[in-house]
Amino acid sequence: MFGKFKTSTLLLCSYVLILVFLSACVTPQKSGPELLEPKNNAQSVPFNNTTLLFGTPSDGEYEVIVKEADTNAEVFRQVVNGGQNISVVVPKGRLKPDTKYKWYVRRKGNDSGASSMWYFTTKKNSLPSVYGLKPDKTEGHPFGALALTWNANDPDDDTLTFVVRVFEVGKDAPVYETTSATNSAVVKDLKQLTNYRWTVEAIDPWGAKSGLSEATFKTKANEAPERIELINPRNGELNVKFNNLLLKWQGYDKDYEDLRYTVTLRTGSSSGQALLSNSTLTEFLVTGLNPDTVYTLSITAVDKYGETRTESFQFTTKVNTPPTKPELTNPANSARVNFVSAKQITFTWTNATDPDEDDVDYEFVLVSGSQIVHKRSAVLSNSYTIDVNSLLDVGKTYTWYVAAKDRHGGRTESDRFTFETYRNTPPSVPTSPYPANGARNLPNRIERFSWDCSDPDGDALKFELYIGESPDNLKLEASNLTTKTYSTSRLFDFGKTYYWKVVVSDGYNPPVEGPVWSFTITAEDRPPTAPVLSSPSNGANGISFNNITLRWRASTDKETAPDRLVYLVYFGKADNMELVATVTGKTDDEIFHTISSVAPATTYYWRVEVKDSFGNYAYSTTWSLKTKPNEAPNIPLNPNPADGSQVPVSGVPTTVTLSWDCSDPDGDSLTYEVYINTSDDFSSVTPYTTTNKSVVVQINTLGRYYWYVVAKDKHGGETKSKTWNFDVKGQ
Template identity: 25%
Template sequence: LLAEVFAGKDRNSLTRLALDLQGDLTSPTEGIFSFSHEFEVDPHSQYWWKVRVYTEGGKSAESEIWTFVLMNTYPRRPELIPPGRNLGNVPLKDLTLNWSSNDPDGDELVYDVYFGREPRLDEKDLLIRGTHETMVDVSLLKRLDYSTKYYWKVVAKDSYGGESTSYTESFTTQMRADLPAVTPENPRSGASDFDAGRRSLSWKTSLPLEYYPEPLYFDVYLAEGQSRHSLIGTTNSTDIVIPSLKGHTTYSWYVVVRDASGKEKKSEEWIFRTSNRAPVIDMKYPFAPPGQSSIPVTWSVVDPDGDSVTTEVFFGAEDEEPVRIASGRMTSVFLSALDEGTSYSLVIKASDNHGGEASKEMQMVPGNRAPSVAVVNPVSREGVEPSAVSFRWVGEDQDGDSISYELHLKSLDDSRVIGPIDSQERVVRDLGENEEYSWYVVATDSRGAFVRSEEAVFRTGDKSLAVVLPVSPRPGEEEVPRSHTRFIWEIDGEREGLSYRFVLANDIEMNNTVIERVLDGPDIELTQDILSNTRYFWRVDLIKDGSEIAGEIWSFETENLPPEVPRLIFPMDGASEVSTRDLTLRWEGNDPDGVIVSTKIYLRGTEFVEKEYSASESSLTIGELEPGRRYEWAVEFIDDGGKSSKSRYSSFVTGNQKPVIKLLQPSRMFLEGATTPLVVEWELDDPEGEDLEVGVYVDLAEESLGRPVAIGNNLERYVITNLISGRDYLLTIVAE
């Protein structure tokens, strides 16, 4: 016997839930079969259902339509969570009650909370009614007493009238405590090396401040030496910011703790002595213009403690030990007899009369200009996330020298010098929360010239639960591959449930978006190529529970492709009879992703002595070459990123052209009736500019060329003094 089952919330529109159900024969003698089928239902609902049974032979029977209504299931009994580990001494401050419960039907629950001094709690003890939360801050709703036993319970209710009540639990509040005893933390009593630059004092209390339901107040008194103590401030915490202290000075201090009622307790007096602080030297790089062999150098020396300072100045060439050239209380010297291009070392040493010493060394090259640097971010910002702060700046060197950087960062309790840094960006981790920081950058070129940026200020905020930290590319990284570029980051904090919005743009404002993707994992590899020799900006936003937190912006620069290999145009490889005067070499080529900033031409003769020329155009004219010589030449391009490409060497052979003789006097080639003395003058010109050996021949017309009547180098004049009257003569001038 088989069956099919129909059910639904609408009596007139039932849905078949099962077909060909096999029945179990429960009574063979009577032929009784039993069937069962389970299906999901909605709580608090009415259903209608029917069945049809049938045999394989085609017989069937159908039931009438039946109905049933699902009853409401009561909420589960609330489970109370104790308000503290020690139920016999629960602190009054921020006392909260917590519980957990749920409803089997998934109904929304509300809670009534009862709280009182008697075990049998009733309506007079109702603390809060109909709350949807599973916690309540009792200290905000009710004034609590010390050393008192309290009882509490929670009633959970659903919207269908179902409710359940927790067991009644109890706890006893803390005993009333006296004002705490105070002991010094920093500086400790008797300390002799307290940093005078530290702008705070701190102390400990015998009981934690959380133990007191009402705030406590701490009045701090400080005195220098034997002077009278004065109040320097009042605070609710266990530390306080203080005015500037003097170095190598004895101080005493104490703390008075009091409560809101006016009760107070004074601590012991503690003594400490500050350490001596060394002088601070500040100097700017002195620039000596080309051709100037002397230069003034100035600096400033400040002693934080106001001590008298003596200065020594040492100077010498880089490969020599610097010698002392001045000492005293000066703040400037005049350096002379400097050689342009030579590296010198200048050392300033400053010492105070309490043993504090400072030294500053500088490398200087006359004619070398200092680089420039300016801070970019963060500047005048509030609420900077302190876990990983991205610092950016821009710098350049007019002489094309490489630059390294130092990042100087300071707050009230934090001071860092980070470097050397070879990029213009650095991520700094673990700054203090809600602190004001100042920072600047020092840029130094490869020859020692340096400059300091303007100082910028920003303020941190609270630390986020999760922070994105870049792994690759590193902030400020250069030469990043443009194909299959991969971005990787990591999370400092809670990772569960996070997804990421990756954004890549070519502007710092992130307006010109190149790629934007939402990802489940902390990395992405681009399938498209990005532009070469281009600065890009990227960030990763955190997405959780439908909300987004914008991340920091980092930059990188893609790889710079080298220029094309120069194509040599003229003279062609293997050319002969090339002119030796004013020969113009020509070539062509360009850079695919930048600008060609320098072109070098290499020319060498048969002795392979190579000369180097520079050109700003695509041609170069060589004034003179030797005749009949084989030359080789090549061209090298250098782009704005320092990449270069060089052509192969091409060869040519210069020619040796005949000299030219131009007759000046007599003015005619045929002369009749010539008389002596006869002056003959001519002009010589050799295409290669070489010296000419000149021979002068005067022969009878019917005779062959005889012996020269004159020979000389570069000879351009001859006077004929002996001619026979009535005879024909032939004048010949030969130049070699």
């Protein structure tokens, strides 16, 4: 038995050793990115264009993040695709010398899949140097503009700036000083035959300065300007524009001085026109030249020592081109002009343009037959108005056109349009009445009156409607009607005959009266009893403006069953009561209708009309009510996160859901503005706006956040909560 136990123990031990050996041979699966360079806690790492090397366990997007070790301030972040031996360069200017940094790599936006945190310290800053100044110890240099160049070196590859100073030899104050971002500068306006010394000093971004490098040179003697070149137009050029001509020239001087110019333009042997005198300009816009003319341009260049050079050039302007053709627009061709209604006629046309950029004016011509009725020259706009009565006759055809003209005699005429004058005709007598003339057995409410009428001239018509119980005693029912129909809620008496007529006016002629028509109301039916309003009581005050319930006692009718009566509910302001509901099929003694969402602190009026199956109407008295003033929303409470609480997050950026409780005393639906900031100054914060009692906000940094909520109703009421805070902590 002991032997069997010993054998089993040996087998078990062997199995365990094999498992340990196999485990040692299997490469463990990497769970996160692996940092490679610079090594953790590396020293003297370059701070310009620093290369970070790492690998990731899989593809996908990763973030490389670098922060200052002491302040935790982020100085660099870049998203890259995963893989092995990935290198990322931190651009120049992101890192500082002699500073400790920490860096890591993570899955984009997810610290749970992050590498270890490694540290490195950048090298100390080194001094730049300047050498190779040119010119140095040489003579004969131009004094108008001289290029200064030099070489520079920075061991850290910093971007340098250079302070350049030029001194007259023997004097302490510089005659020129500048700061340059390149290895060159141009000094201008020196003296002739003068010795100068000049210095260059390099400064890196961290304030380190090079030694002061110095060189000398001597300027040459002054020479007169060398030549003048006419750039536009070219010397001898033909077909040159004569309006808005931009003259351009360039003077050349061996001393590279800034020259001044006197410019004269002339034709033939004339003395010409002085365009510029002693000016640094090298271009001048000239307009108003003559077409097809040879011009001589004289340009004198003078340097600072008074030496001059004069050159003359010639060019010929192009032949004049007339303006484009204007297009007539109003009145349209073959239009008819109402001699009564049109006191004036405004003629319009499209603007003509001029290929030579000349100013364009117009000549307006009005013709009757072969005779010119009216002509007006130098019309400066594209319209012209005439008085009809003083120039035109009724029943004639007129022709009109315009000519576009430039100042050089160019002229282009438009097409010719005609129009005919006529006198206004009265409207027709109203016909086709509704109700039809002599109609009988009509209900006691006639919902509309209508008629037919037209105007030969197409004038806008207005109508007056008269109604009465005698054809000799009609009373005005409605006026200023612009349509051939009239709707009314008037109730007529049973068994009576009524008379009515329509009077039409076109605004120009005397009114035209229509015939007197009649209709008779039935005597066989009686209207329903009028609805009796019950609540809210007449003149009631402080009524809720959400869900107002209007109640009235049902009407009765001898010929119509209760469920067939139709109730029309009118509601609104005194001058604008509108039909808001039609209620049918009711058999209860009391009937109601609910009005929703009206304005607070407002007086409204309401009434109820009833109609039976014969079309007869009765209506209630009109009552009023006044809604209560609006109350602002209740104060938002119960913040989440709770005031003063901590919110743990796995990393930033992230989001946090803010929520609260709030209600409105009037039952209004509310809108919320949510303000959040990393300080309690919200003056530049744009709020989140929502109709929910929660909002998801973006969190970009760890630390304390302040927030509050403003609740608003649709009537202008608003209430602000207290300011709450919470701390966002990394896990």
